[in-house]
Amino acid sequence: MLQELVIHDFAIIDKLSIEFQPGMTVLTGETGAGKSIIIDAVGLLAGGRGSTDFIRAGANKCTLEGLFILDEPEVLNPLLDQYGIDQDNDTILLQREINQHGRSICRINGHLVNLTILKAIGEHLVDIHGQNEHQELMFPEKHLGLLDQFAKPVIQDTRLAYQQAFEQYKKLYQSLQQRRNHEQEWAQRLDMLQYQSTEINGAQLKLGEDDALSQEKERLENFQKINENLGLAYQTLTGVEPNALDQIGQAMTALADIAELDPVYQKISDAVNSAFYELQDTSSELSRQIDNLSWDEGRLDEIDNRLEVINELKRKYGESIESILQYQTKIDAELEKMNQSDTDFESLEADVQRAKKRLLQLGQELSNRRKKAAQTLTLKIQSELSDLYMDKAKFSVRFKQNEQQLKFFKDGIDDVEFYIQTNPGEGSKPLAKIASGGELSRIMLALKTIFSHAQGITSIIFDEVDTGVSGRVAQAIANKIAVIAANSQVLCISHLPQVAAMADIQLLIQKKITANRTKTSVNHLAEKQRVSEIARMITGTEITTLALEHAQELLQLAEDQKAALMKA
Template identity: 50%
Template sequence: MLQELTIKNFAIIHDLNLSFESGMTVLTGETGAGKSIIIDAVGLLAGGRGSNEFIRHGESKCVLEGLFSIEDNQLTYELLNSYDIEMEDGTLIIQRDIHRNGKNVCRINGRLVNIATLRLIGETIIDIHGQNEHQELMNPERHLAMLDQFGDKELHRLKAAYGTTYAAYKEVKKAYDKWQNSEQELAQRLDMLQFQVNDIEMAELGDHEEEELLEEKNLLMNYQKITAALSGSYDALQGEENSGIDLIGQAMSEMSSIEDIDGTYKLLSETIANSYFQLQEAASDILREMDQMAYDENRLNDIEKRLELIHQMKRKYGDSIAEIKSYYEKIAVELLQIQNREDHINHLIKELNTLSEKVIQQGKTLTKKRQSVAKQLEAAIHEQLKELFMEKVVFEVQFFNGKAEPTLETAREIGLDHVEFYIATNLGEPLKSLAKVASGGELSRMMLALKTIFSKSQGITSIIFDEVDTGVSGRVAQAIANKIYMVAIHSQVLCITHLPQVAAMADHHLFISKTIVAERTETHVEALAEPQKVEEVARMLAGTEITKLTLEHAKELRELAKNQKTKQLN
């Protein structure tokens, strides 16, 4: 739920910090005071479209920040994990800065995110319904998803199983279509693969051949330098005149004659002796290296040619011999498949037939379950509409594939079904598409009915109603107030309203007004105590002049609301 909201330099709001509670909170006040501006700010934190027109006149940017408690919202947690956004104590801090130059900076728990990511995560924690915002109901493409949302675990299990099978079917179908290309294309591909396979095979590349060749080339190219160094070293150690080893041997003899006199001399004698024998061994190794050294110009040329071949192969098939071999294995398999095209296509056809039957079978099972869930949804909607004084309205979930035999051509990743909500608003009228015939007031009540049903399972932590009660009064107004409160039992609800019946049902009441500060209009928000709540309900009942009778009526409304809330909680 939304716990804290900070707004700076946004429209007519200079600097505002609001705290929110769970349950139902109403926002009331005079027209133009900034009620919808506050809701707009929350909408931007949920990834709504931003504009520099929101920035307060004379300022370079506006800053919006919201602190949310996401409680046990599993979908939000999964999304945060997928974007590597860390969480602490189940709280989420969303910040959005909109600059005069049009730049938007969005952060979630301090992590920079783009607008698309902000919107994706925001949709899981905030649900805003405005007076004309009933997109889900107006879009038949969304009706199937709404039906599935109402379904139980069994429906979701069947849907997941179908989705896995359908994805496998599409993968095999894609492979099959690829093999159904023209014979000319396959022939060209066959020639190219055959050439590449032969080319790589003829090269006979060794796993570490390039490194070994480069090492040998380096030795041959430095032949003179190496032989000169070896010869000089050997002469210094074992030469005919002033042999280094002979001199050290002399020192060893001298020290061995006194090593029994003192321990220090013994250590020195051993050190010199070790050096003498090590140098003798080194001299032997140098002599052996000199004997093995031979310069072969033809070998150097062979190495150069071989390295050039490897370079050409790398340029054509990969950045290393390992990559070339990996590519060879891949094209060898494809070549074999093309050479055995008929066998491979027959295998794909067999697999495709098996998956096709499974898609239809699982799709039919899913359809049957959805039809059962649809009857339950229809009954639940009728019950809700009856309480909203729309008892004459008939609501039906229509399946357009229910009578015809389903085919793979009509199958989708979500199932075989094409579903749309239909209603008849008056007795005796035929059922028609909800999106085409419902009026604004009917859509508002239909949306409230659905929201009441779905609020338990939807997982949205904050639901906002922006004047969805416009154009109603009397007993319908009271019914809408009851429904909004029922939604607030399971989710935090923020509601802008002009109806006293709705305001009377609120757990918390914020009054929005305009003040003049330094010749600038600013929005002021006040959390009302009980006496002030009664006065505000009275103002909404009577208008500008509040009488004693109006106050008594407002108190009565509040008492009736308390009784109604107690009844709904029980």
């Protein structure tokens, strides 16, 4: 329930703090005093659309705060946890600020939230019904949810099983559709990968092969130069005497004779010896290289062709043989998966059909349970309408199913809409299209009387929903609002004395002009003050002795009515 509402610089309200109580509270006062402004403030706290027009003239911003007590916090706690909002002692504080730039700052229990989150939480706390705002009862797409709230004890398990089956079916069906929609692309991809894998496999690439071939090619292309230079080097070392090795050998002999005379000479002698033997080995290697040299023009063509193949693969699949082989590993894995998927395609189709059959079974079971609950709901609403002097009206719940083209929805296979026949012989019409304001108010109250407890909303607000009725119908509406207040806190704006008399608490909203500024005040009326206010509501202007007596009588009758209603 709404425990306290604090308003600053909102419309004609500069500063206002109102404490509310359980049960039925009625807000009365002259037209234009600010009753609906208070309801607007609650609506904004619950996530309604804001505007800079709400800011009081001369102020920079308006601020609103509402403290709610949760009778069943476990219902709302999962939603608070979802948005990371701390729960504090079974209470929840909503705050909203609107500045001159049109920006809204919203908080829940001190946590900054966006407007979407504020609205999601607010919908569980407040339900506002205005004379032109029919809320979910006037939207056919909401009727299924209302029926499910009423039928929750008998459909909850089946509904949950259906929703789980629906998610499984949707997932499988989407996979199947995706495969079908991309079947041509799939086949093209498969052909391309198979061609690429065959091409790379056929090349029989080896790591480092391209570098080795390039070196061999370079040697063949420089055969003449290599042959001449190897021969010149060999002739210089071992050719006609005196050759280089002979001369170094003479130097080695000469140094050997004096090596023992000085360590320095020994070192020089060792170096010349080492050079002589190393050059001997080198001359032998030169001889072998010269012997191995051969010119093969066919081999050069072979190398060119091989390098051309390798370079073409590099252009297509990677900058090196290593990257080409890595790409081959990747596409081979994809090919294996695609080939496996081909095998799984028929299996997937079978899975979809099984999931659809299971979904249909659960959907039909859920629908049957709903239809039984709808029969009970119809009887209850007929009874409520009879109490509201609409005993000739006929309420019905219609299930719009096309058996030939059955559709699966998240909440079942049913498309539900409430219908009403208000007068005999006129035929049933969709509830959302009922034209009479008085009839609409009574139908809404009948539904709300049944649904108020099931919805679990902490505060229900009626903003002049009794417009267009009078006499015994007005009293019947007052009785129904009182019944609703037994399950939920009710705040009600009314101009009907019958409704005001049924309230547990009456707040008088007044508008005063102080220092050329209009201000709104709220006063909690004591018993005698209530008599005077209800008398004013009866007469409109002058409060007569008869009006006061009538008001006193209304209050007494209201007490008797409430006592009787509580016993019923």
